[in-house]
Amino acid sequence: MNGLYLKARWIGNRWLILVNVALLSMLTLHSLQNPSGSNTTLLGNDGPKEAAAYYLLGGDAASFGPETKELVQLNKAFSPDVLSIAKGSTIAFPNKDSFTHNVYSPEGVEGFFDLGSAGTTDAGNSNLIQRAFPMEGVIKVSCAVHPIMKAHIFIVPSKYHTASKDGSYTFTDVPAGTYDLMVVTGSGKPEKMKSVTF
Ligand SMILES: [Cu+2]
Numbered sequence: 001m002n003g004l005y006l007k008a009r010w011i012g013n014r015w016l017i018l019v020n021v022a023l024l025s026m027l028t029l030h031s032l033q034n035p036s037g038s039n040t041t042l043l044g045n046d047g048p049k050e051a052a053a054y055y056l057l058g059g060d061a062a063s064f065g066p067e068t069k070e071l072v073q074l075n076k077a078f079s080p081d082v083l084s085i086a087k088g089s090t091i092a093f094p095n096k097d098s099f100t101h102n103v104y105s106p107e108g109v110e111g112f113f114d115l116g117s118a119g120t121t122d123a124g125n126s127n128l129i130q131r132a133f134p135m136e137g138v139i140k141v142s143c144a145v146h147p148i149m150k151a152h153i154f155i156v157p158s159k160y161h162t163a164s165k166d167g168s169y170t171f172t173d174v175p176a177g178t179y180d181l182m183v184v185t186g187s188g189k190p191e192k193m194k195s196v197t198f
Pocket of ligand 1: 076102145
């Protein structure tokens with residue numbers, strides 16, 4: 001009786017493992033198809049488990065224009081704390097707290113910069129500073145008032161880009177074609193992860 005129960009439980013566990021493996025492999029590479037048969041979405045989670053940007057090279061990826069993104073200071077944190085932008089783009093740094101923050105970079109491709117200390121980023125004062133980033137690479141950002149506040153900005157040479165800290169990435173509405181999937185971490189050295197076809 002006991003042996004039969006254990007055997008049944010073992011078979012049950014084996015099914016659970018099989019189902020989990022199937023689910024995990026679906027999560028690793030899931031793609032949708034558009035009517036022409038090409039994939040328009042790429043979703044993966046096989047990147048490094050640290051702050052990183054993912055971008056595509058090939059096709060029309062290099063024909064990007066400047067974009068504007070926000071890096072908000074809220075609840076003593078930068079949000080998002082990993083951000084990717086196309087080279088030449090602008091980031092706005094609004095302070096949405098009711099107290100003073102500071103935005104500076106102790107290191108990165110642009111070296112040290114300080115976008116404003118006490119007062120400049122006051123929520124009640126001029127709470128929006130913007131800066132264009134014409135170069136490619138990674139910039140580590142912090143707040144001089146609250147050293148716990150940290151963010152990574154990745155400036156990449158592509159219009160198709162995303163960033164995360166858990167190794168995941170999603171690309172949507174990419175024109176059909178084969179691209180190099182690039183990854184860059186805090187080290188600032190881009191590497192090709194693999195070729196991907198949409
Ligand atoms: Cu702060």
